[in-house]
Amino acid sequence: MATTMHPDAAPHAHPTYHEVTRDIAATLGNPGRSYFVLLGFVLVVLAAGALALLYQIRYGLGVAGYAPPVMWGVYITTFVFWVGIAHSGTLISAILYLFRSAWRTAVYRTAEAMTVFAVMTAGLFPLIHVGRLWYAYWLFPYPNQRGLWVNFKSPLVWDVFAVSTYFTVSTLFLIMGLIPDVAAIRDKAVGWRRKLYEITSLGWRGTDQQWRHYTKAYLYLAALATPLVLSVHSVVSWDFAMGIVPGWHATIFAPYFVAGAIYSGVAMVVTLIVPIRKAFKLERYITVVHFENLSKLLLLTGMIVGYSYLTEYFIAWYSGNPFERASFWNRAFGNYWWASWTMLLCNGVLPLLLWFRKVRRSIPALFVLSLFVNLGMWFERFVIIVVSLSHEFEPYAMGHYTPSWVDWTILAGSFGWFFMWFLLFAKNFPTVSVTEVKEIIPLPRRKGAHA
Amino acid sequence: MSAHPAGVLAAFRYVDDAAQAIRSLKEQGYRDFTVYTPVPNHEIAAAVGHRISPVRLWTLIGGLTGVSLGLLMTMWMSLDYPILVGGKPIPSLVPYIVIMFELTILCGAGATILGVLVHILRNRRAAAYDPRFTDDHIGVFVPCATDRRDAVQQLLQTSGAEEVRVEA
Numbered sequence: 001m002a003t004t005m006h007p008d009a010a011p012h013a014h015p016t017y018h019e020v021t022r023d024i025a026a027t028l029g030n031p032g033r034s035y036f037v038l039l040g041f042v043l044v045v046l047a048a049g050a051l052a053l054l055y056q057i058r059y060g061l062g063v064a065g066y067a068p069p070v071m072w073g074v075y076i077t078t079f080v081f082w083v084g085i086a087h088s089g090t091l092i093s094a095i096l097y098l099f100r101s102a103w104r105t106a107v108y109r110t111a112e113a114m115t116v117f118a119v120m121t122a123g124l125f126p127l128i129h130v131g132r133l134w135y136a137y138w139l140f141p142y143p144n145q146r147g148l149w150v151n152f153k154s155p156l157v158w159d160v161f162a163v164s165t166y167f168t169v170s171t172l173f174l175i176m177g178l179i180p181d182v183a184a185i186r187d188k189a190v191g192w193r194r195k196l197y198e199i200t201s202l203g204w205r206g207t208d209q210q211w212r213h214y215t216k217a218y219l220y221l222a223a224l225a226t227p228l229v230l231s232v233h234s235v236v237s238w239d240f241a242m243g244i245v246p247g248w249h250a251t252i253f254a255p256y257f258v259a260g261a262i263y264s265g266v267a268m269v270v271t272l273i274v275p276i277r278k279a280f281k282l283e284r285y286i287t288v289v290h291f292e293n294l295s296k297l298l299l300l301t302g303m304i305v306g307y308s309y310l311t312e313y314f315i316a317w318y319s320g321n322p323f324e325r326a327s328f329w330n331r332a333f334g335n336y337w338w339a340s341w342t343m344l345l346c347n348g349v350l351p352l353l354l355w356f357r358k359v360r361r362s363i364p365a366l367f368v369l370s371l372f373v374n375l376g377m378w379f380e381r382f383v384i385i386v387v388s389l390s391h392e393f394e395p396y397a398m399g400h401y402t403p404s405w406v407d408w409t410i411l412a413g414s415f416g417w418f419f420m421w422f423l424l425f426a427k428n429f430p431t432v433s434v435t436e437v438k439e440i441i442p443l444p445r446r447k448g449a450h451a
Numbered sequence: 452m453s454a455h456p457a458g459v460l461a462a463f464r465y466v467d468d469a470a471q472a473i474r475s476l477k478e479q480g481y482r483d484f485t486v487y488t489p490v491p492n493h494e495i496a497a498a499v500g501h502r503i504s505p506v507r508l509w510t511l512i513g514g515l516t517g518v519s520l521g522l523l524m525t526m527w528m529s530l531d532y533p534i535l536v537g538g539k540p541i542p543s544l545v546p547y548i549v550i551m552f553e554l555t556i557l558c559g560a561g562a563t564i565l566g567v568l569v570h571i572l573r574n575r576r577a578a579a580y581d582p583r584f585t586d587d588h589i590g591v592f593v594p595c596a597t598d599r600r601d602a603v604q605q606l607l608q609t610s611g612a613e614e615v616r617v618e619a
Contacts, residue, residue: 021585147531149528149532152525152529157550158546158549165554165557172561173560176567180585187585205487205585206489207485207578208486208488208495208501209485210571213504213571216503217506217564220507220559220563224556227552235549435489438490439491443465443466443488443490444465444466445465445467447467
């Protein structure tokens with residue numbers, strides 16, 4: 001049996017089951033100096049964000065840049081950004097699972113972990129935004145002495161239910177997928193890691209009974225997660241679309257936001273997978289084909305997003321509504337023209353490069369492009385939220401919002417938080433699924449090839 | 452001291468051999484054996500021949516619980532703390548559908564996980580194990596008394612097991 005690890009040696013030959021376990025188990029454990037340098041950097045960024053948050057808690061929300069009428073700023077922008085990032089994880093792990101798309105197996109674990117950590121990041125921002133975050137539990141309906149219940153007609157309450165459901169279900173889904181993998185790693189590990197994996201594999205041995213229930217449950221979880229992922233960003237979009245602010249009050253918002261979410265999420269998957277593949281020497285499992293498929297997803301969702309931008313402008317003009325027209329004129333040529341054009345350039349124009357096969361198959365090009373998409377998608381939310389709010393109806397009530405250093409530092413800190421979790425995960429748990437990569441390789445047969 | 456009953460443990464390399472061994476065991480009336488596979492496999496599942504997993508019932512009941520919980524909660528809470536706007540009716544089904552939907556998913560997924568745990572724990576059998584079974588081998592463990600041991604060993608060997616060993 002060939003034991004070569006070289007990626008070019010036999011690109012179409014399947015690795016054996018043993019090689020899969022061995023190669024993926026090799027990604028765990030001691031990742032070397034550069035990992036710890038990176039982790040240290042990420043922790044410093046997180047600490048800066050935490051200090052800025054403490055400062056805001058001490059001196060109040062006035063230290064953030066809020067200026068009436070713009071009372072939703074960088075925090076809500078960043079909340080929507082991170083919720084959006086989360087979406088492609090569930091798309092890849094649940095929707096592509098139901099479509100029986102085999103290429104997903106190599107990338108879904110990274111995407112799914114990204115989902116969980118991105119929702120964990122997103123969930124902080126509404127709390128940071130409301131200021132008194134120690135009253136966060138007010139968001140949930142609970143019996144209290146004032147006899148008060150939450151208003152279920154408010155999209156903000158829908159959002160609480162949608163995001164907390166999404167966090168719970170995507171975490172369950174991630175853990176569920178990890179169990180057989182952790183068991184495979186457990187059987188190779190030594191020392192304290194073996195203890196860790198013995199506990200986290202929940203006694204998994206891959207018996208007929210275990211698989212019998214597991215495979216069915218996985219299917220049902222995927223079937224539940226699929227409508228969930230579409231609902232979550234729809235609900236997030238209704239936070240805006242249910243308001244009468246020009247630039248928000250549009251029926252296109254739900255599909256527009258879902259497409260944008262998947263778009264930004266796929267970009268983040270590319271951003272994460274490129275270094276992981278390099279650092280963990282997974283070139284044999286994550287190939288150019290995977291990147292090409294991801295870039296096709298990027299192209300598709302990017303086109304939907306670009307089309308939505310054009311539709312928004314068209315409807316603003318076609319509706320004949322002067323406020324709507326003024327709002328969109330302000331977007332393109334007002335004080336925030338730079339944000340709008342960054343968004344249009346990064347999300348609408350640059351991904352058109354993906355029509356070229358050469359770009360789709362070039363990993364450095366894709367990596368750079370994914371960074372631009374991430375940037376563009378943050379600005380998309382900034383444009384929708386801040387720019388619309390700054391230019392509503394009455395000229396005397398218009399204003400200008402400039403984020404303060406606290407806003408920017410907490411935004412940076414959120415990246416620190418997200419990457420801290422991701423780096424810790426990548427070091428201790430398989431970022432490529434052992435079991436699912438094996439599943440697309442037929443089990444060996446004595447009597448001729450069945451597959 | 453071992454935590455599992457005495458029996459015979461076989462490791463297979465090839466999936467068709469393992470399926471054949473399982474069919475032969477069933478023909479001879481063995482029912483309480485355990486099969487280990489590194490990945491879920493249809494051929495093995497068909498040979499073992501379980502009925503379809505009852506986990507789907509958990510999903511269904513969980514989902515139905517969620518949707519009714521969502522309906523009852525939103526209706527009752529809005530009536531208990533009425534927010535009157537322009538004389539419009541207090542309970543309003545359309546916005547509540549969002550909550551009902553989210554709770555359907557939440558309870559459905561939770562119940563599914565619970566169902567897996569319950570069914571796996573309930574059907575757990577003490578059996579001998581080998582770490583190769585999560586890597587690249589298919590394992591079959593047949594618990595049996597000393598007098599049947601040779602026959603089982605014979606059966607597994609002729610089916611093409613790579614290794615057969617007696618677990619006391």
